[in-house]
Amino acid sequence: MDGEREAVTLHPATSSPVTHGRDLVVAEAAVQIRGDTDIVGARQKGRMLAATLGFSSSELTLIATAISELARNIVQYAKQGEIILRLLERGGQRGIMVRAKDQGPGIPDIRKALQDGFSTSRSLGLGLAGVRRLMDEFEIESRIGFGTTVTARKWKR
């Protein structure tokens, strides 16, 4: 198993072809996650950044909640890591990217981890599946023994 790599990219059927490489980064911020108090800081920072794009207040709450779930995953499974926030532009559309990066144990079965109700920890098990539902785009890359990177984006309508 060691070093085995699994990557899953999920897009809604309606979304345009994957164009990560062409996303223009307008602004970037990183929040170090070392404990549960950093979760609050990360979601507040994300809400502030997203607000500059003019997201509605309910969209801002969705984004902040997604950041909260991702940051908590880091604390619970990897102990520490970082949340990278980017304001993006893609073909005239503006949005926010949230990336949660850790050097933790990695996720053995990504598809299982994305199922509703699945959790190896003590949450409600809605973490990753929930984030996927809240955001427009969602990708996970995880390598056993090396860590996990979850990237989610939300575009302004």
Added chain:
Amino acid sequence: MEVPILKQGPYLIASIQSALSDADLLQLRDAIVHQVGMFRSRGVIVDVTALDVMDSFATRTLRDITFMIRLRGAETVIVGIQPDVAFTMVQLGLKLEGVPTALDLEEGIAFLNKKGPTPGKEASPRGR
């Protein structure tokens, strides 16, 4: 940030003032469960009006509080869930099943008053 818990007659009112860390939420849970016995309270109101995010951990902790307080013989009601927060919770699939909620503090108190002791029917020994 510690959440102040006020004793109001037979009820305890925990008024969350700002965003809470996971540790703060657990501290709140333990304090309420303890104080409901100390003050022999019949009901608990947790006011979450100031919370701009209720993620899976916060929701789970509020549910735990409700069930723990029920095991202690009292009733809990969560008040003040904001529209955007309710929207996000539904998107996330967080339903707070079995947890009474009310619009605001006033409705929460009205709910507990209605729940009040009904002699003969659901009255249980209150010694703890």
